[in-house]
Amino acid sequence: MIHQYQQNGYNIVLDVASGSVHAVDIVAYDLIAAYLGGDKQKVVDEIYAKHADQATKEEIADLYDEVTALKEAGKLFAEDNYERIAGTLKARTSGVVKALCLHVAHTCNLNCSYCFASQGRYHGERAVMSYEVGKRALDFLVENSGSRHNLEVDFFGGEPLLNWDVVKRLVEYARSIEKAKGKRFRFTLTTNGVAIDDDVIEFSNREMSNVVLSLDGRKEVHDRYRVDLAGKGSWDKIVPKFQRFVKLRGGKNYYMRGTFTHANPDFLEDIKTMLDLGFDQLSMEPVVCDPHDPSALTEEDKAVVYQQYEELANLMIQRDREGKPFTFYHYMIDLTGGPCIYKRISGCGSGTEYMAVTPWGDLYPCHQFVGDDKFKLGDIWQGVVNKEVQDQFAQVNVYAHPECRDCWARLYCSGGCAANAYHATGKVTGTYQYGCDLFRKRMECAIMVAVHRELNKQ
């Protein structure tokens, strides 16, 4: 299977199964499209009739042979024979947990109406995680991590800074055991910024391999949803704190992470605001909510969002040229060093290698399932006891989604988000089509930028 598209003056051909990417001229673009439609003579005649002003018949015949050589080399029209190994990685790592999302605070000092976690409470009571529960969660992770060296822990909420002392003590505990256990912890903090102070900055910049800072961009956009309990916007309060945080981070990873909604499908303006504020590691996510929610993106928004994604790609290229590059999470693509095929077909890892832990120690397949009791897997003392639910997640892989079989982007998304699929279709093996449409657009843009960078290397 191949996928062809034209963007920003480039004609791009992707070979799905091999992962090959070809930048071609219009003659080759049309020839590749026609290649499987007939024998050499027929294809050459057809392309010559169309492009006689650009290539001789002999040239087109040579080009046909070049395409044949790429096919024989497995770089065009390669067959997807990976289904037989689709369960391999999960089977090989069965029972291994390597990443936890620690819900250290099911409470929040903001009251954002679009919050998927219903203002941090996940449809339940307000709660914070005790040190003892957090410590046991880390022990559970180490005990169940098998031979994995890299362990990932996210401090998440709600708002994790509302339980900051416990966060610090848990990091210190993890550091005290990692050497003896032969592990390396990578911590991430996701925060709305309200409670950031110098202690948070100093500690996080030393210990957190990544910090995710929630900012929706323009002040009026941000303050529409991200308000305090009195209904007052938080932009003025948090932006100077984020700027100080990032300035002192010394080059370590961070993301300014925004959400765009029906109120701002023109989210590129929010990206530009973040750039103007001095941030250069950015992420903007489409809101995930009930389709009847007023903030939900509509079909009419989609064309606007597509256009924004294209303009964002062009902006990245422009900023590269100006010596002011920035990263956008969904356009980060490493064509030469990205994930292997096992990773690309095995799904996101939720419910198997990745789980969320509630303030009281219950385990869920991921943060997005927390609060839905039927998905409770067990707890950090007994481990996973609800094997039936875990089996559902263990069987999720790219080939478990019927719609993915005909999708060119399947090896870039690995079948998509199980929670989005469940909320859209009632099944974790379903697909959230709106999200798929946006994902495909993002991948086209990301690959175009990568092609541009490769072809314009100094």
Place this chain on the structure above:
Amino acid sequence: MEHIKTINTRDLCESAQNGGCGECQTSCQSACKTSCGIANQKCENND
């Protein structure tokens, strides 16, 4: 005249031979939290 420029990419078929160590980051960990993509991840196989 060059009609086709093949960009250097990781050969996925080949990665079936030496991949699958599982050390890489869990897909939506540490960043987006509301969507899934693996294209932006790094391979961490040090063998």
